[in-house]
């Protein structure tokens with residue numbers, strides 16, 4: 001059997017006023033009739049940035065300064081008839097009025113309006129990535145009766161948006177539920193989403209939560225997605241095999257680490273940035289770097305293909 005060549009595709013997420021430029025693929029082409037982000041094949045001798053600037057101009061008439069392009073995610077996907085590497089970059093600095101230069105309809109949608117079933121299968125992780133923040137705040141120690149709520153309350157005041165994973169393995173279920181109620185009340189109406197940490201049963205009790213984050217010990221015994229599609233699912237992973245399991249569960253994101261040494265898990269072996277990059281390159285979902293992270297590492301994690309950073313020390 002002939003080995004299928006991997007086609008390098010430059011994919012552009014053009015953002016304006018919180019909306020993203022989307023086009024409909026012509027009926028007669030590969031994945032025809034579906035929606036897509038503007039883009040196309042990287043020609044030989046071209047960098048991905050050059051391909052993006054060219055494709056965006058050809059397809060939409062917009063001008064994009066190459067230096068404004070930032071990496072979003074890279075996705076390898078086998079369609080059976082062809083194998084693609086979608087190299088996804090984002091810009092909020094496109095100039096001009098968008099038009100379908102190749103006769104294709106173009107329109108602007110919010111990340112929440114992007115539906116998996118309207119796009120080619122490879123786009124699912126891209127849509128997830130666009131709906132996820134760059135920072136995942138994980139709660140630290142909440143020990144001591146009564147101390148937990150006070151500590152959490154103070155910490156939440158420092159978060160203005162993004163996601164908080166309410167991790168409190170030391171608490172008995174009743175204490176944990178109290179904390180969840182408090183966190184949900186405090187974050188309601190704000191742009192901070194609360195992810196519960198534990199098994200699937202938790203989520204049915206707290207329907208206002210943003211979603212469920214599975215520790216690996218919970219993820220490893222599941223065989224399918226344990227929550228509905230409209231709530232977020234995250235999984236803690238430490239290896240390539242665990243990332244495969246997160247993909248099998250249909251997770252919206254994974255956390256991978258420890259990448260660097262960390263005070264909360266002293267002496268634990270670390271992956272380092274090189275292994276992080278390799279593991280992320282093979283992953284089909286957005287992946288956060290965990291372990292020893294500081295806000296200054298967001299750009300590094302994203303440059304290596306990650307979604308951003310996750311951790312305790314930088315906010316707790």
Ligand SMILES: Nc1nc2c([nH]c(=O)n2[C@@H]2O[C@H](COP(=O)(O)OP(=O)(O)OP(=O)(O)O)[C@@H](O)[C@H]2O)c(=O)[nH]1
Nearest residue numbers: 009011029030031036037038039040041084120122123
């Ligand atoms: N542009 C674009 N291509 C995508 C997306 N998702 C996705 O799977 N693809 C796949 O990536 C490949 C890109 O091919 P293309 O047809 O847009 O590229 P092109 O204009 O350079 O190719 P052509 O000259 O053969 O028509 C196709 O196989 C397409 O199905 C997406 O969101 N945007």
